[in-house]
Amino acid sequence: MTSTETRHDLTGTVVGRLAALAAEIRTTGLPAELRKDVARRVLDLLGNSLAAHDQPSARAVTEVARNWSGAAAATGIGTGERFPAATAALVNGTLAHSMDYSDDTHLPSVLHPSASVIPAALAVGEAVGASGAAVLDAAGVGIEIVVRLGMGGYDEELGNSEFFERGQHATSICGAVGSAAAAAVLYGLEAEGIADAMGIAASFGAGLLEANRTGGTVKRTHCGWAAHSGVTSAEFARAGLTGPPTVIEGRFGFLHAFCGDRADTAKVLDGLGEHWELPGIFFKPYPCNHFTHAGIDAARALVRDGLDPADIVEIQLGVPNPVLRTIAEPPASKAAPESGYHAAFSGPFTVARALLGGSGLGVGHADFTDAAAKDPRTLELARLVTSYSDDRCDEIYPHQFSAVLRVRTRDGSWHEARVDHNRGGPANPLSDDELTMKFDLNVEGRLSPESAAEVAGTALALPAAESLDALMATVRG
Known part of the structure; x- marks a missing residue:
């Protein structure tokens, strides 16, 4: 349901335009080549997640998740269990970010968007019985929102992200908002509700980068918490909670709060709906920064x-x-x-x-x-x-x-x-065969070759899948 309070006019606001794109994509769908691109990212994420179960961060988060109650609605990858959607997003986002291998990278924002958005989309998509195409559409637009918010904090003169200059983990900060958009789309919210979900999530995203310099495993949980925040925000919006209409560009809004006067709102909206950043996001061939x-x-x-x-x-x-x-x-x-x-x-x-x-x-x-x-x-x-x-x-x-x-x-x-050109990017891409090889390397010793081939084939066939049931059954463990 939606809130009965007087609605704010979202016309011309940044969150309003982002939400309108998300609502439009739910109706029209992504172009076929973009759906295929997102399906490749799903395969990439699943392999890294299955490989991460021995990591301390993954064990810790999964242990905590098992103590949380709620309806068993979505798969915790490799756990053999199902959790409430937001909890599954937390577990799977942590798994995805624990090995520094599935972190596809957008440049020049230097964000890793899929590790939060795809776990959120998979969790909600499984919970509501969405088709593979619907999940890919929601994830694709969520990823686009993440990197566009990141671009809003990129300073051309500085040659770097203002988020990073301030020690902030833009991947999780922006990831919560994109995850909320993806989840809200799959929950069937209209543009107003999608905007509310993003507005709520803007208060929940967080992450500091000090662990990169001096140690600690907490950074591995950032994308899990972003995915969890996104799904929770969409659930709040679904229940009637609302967000501020100027949450992105306002004086105390997202970009100014995190990036100050160096924020550039225009970059968030430049070519929105016409030019997609999504296909230019780099895959990682190696499990390291x-x-x-x-x-x-x-x-x-x-x-x-x-x-x-x-x-x-x-x-x-x-x-x-x-x-x-x-x-x-x-x-x-x-x-x-x-x-x-x-x-x-x-x-x-x-x-x-x-x-x-x-x-x-x-x-x-x-x-x-x-x-x-x-x-x-x-x-x-x-x-x-x-x-x-x-x-x-x-x-x-x-x-x-x-x-x-x-x-x-x-x-x-x-x-x-x-x-000069990174392997895995548009100028030096990884083929489907190379991505499948990466998946096989990730799951070696965890899945049989036959099971690995089944997962890879099912993931790449998501654009035509009636639901996520077959895919998630193969990775549940």
Whole structure:
């Protein structure tokens, strides 16, 4: 139901226009190519979620979720259980973000939208019996809203996200709002109700980035809480709670509160409904922080050209200046990360593993265990890495996370590889076969090859599915 109080006029407001797009997409559907794109992201997320069950964050959140009561309406991926929709979204969003592998990345906002929006859409879609196409439509428009809000906090002059400059995790902050839109669409709310859900969720999104620098596993729960907040906000709106009409652009609204005077509301609406950011969002080929990927690819290129890691005496890693704080500072801890999780945020460590051969599609889960983080040969190479700000990388950032790797060998010669276009993006895409291979690597030891093939085929066929029942049954565990 909707609120009986006097409604505010949403005409011309940012949340009103976003909600109108979401309501329109529920009626008209996404274009076929965008539905396929979202289905690929569902497959990507399911694989990463199934791989994450041994992670402390996933165990902790699932344990807490089991103590919450409510109707068993939606699947907790790999748990063998069903939970209330908001609880399932919490569990699955935490799983999705726990391995830093399913975090598709939008540039230049530097957001990971699918890890919150898709768990919210899957949970509500399963609970209400929505078709596969309806879930993909809701998730697609929710993802679009997330990245557009992120763009509202991107400062061209600064060359970086104002959210990040202030230590805020824009992925979860914006993710709660996009998740609310997706959930509200699937609950059948009209444009006013969708706007209310987003307005409510704007009060619930949160997340600080200090864990990236100094440790702690709480960041892994951010996308789960964003998904949970989104579903809960849609349920509140469904019950009659309302949000402010100027929640995005107002003096005390979303963008000004988080980004201050550097916020740019116009970017949120630029080309809305005509130009879709969705298909340009990067898939991640490696289970580590996206800032490290170009360095990995540069290392792999040098090895393919015949470089012998045993001959290396010096390594220089050039990256965009804003990236240094995440993957290179403080230098001592990045050269010798305290755990496998921290290793995934280290430029020196990831370059070293790639030089030594890595695993999976280049580097894989085996490279980020706690044992791998203590591997003497890897740490010896990582200590040789000096990270610096490269001018060309600064020019490209944040439209690409580029890198240049320069290596000096014992004979005094230098070897260089520069990567300007990230693997997994529009200029260097992953095929369906490569995404399926990534899924297979994620679920190895958890699903039989036959079951893995069934999940992959069912996920990619979602545009034609009558419901989510078949898909969620294959991943319930």
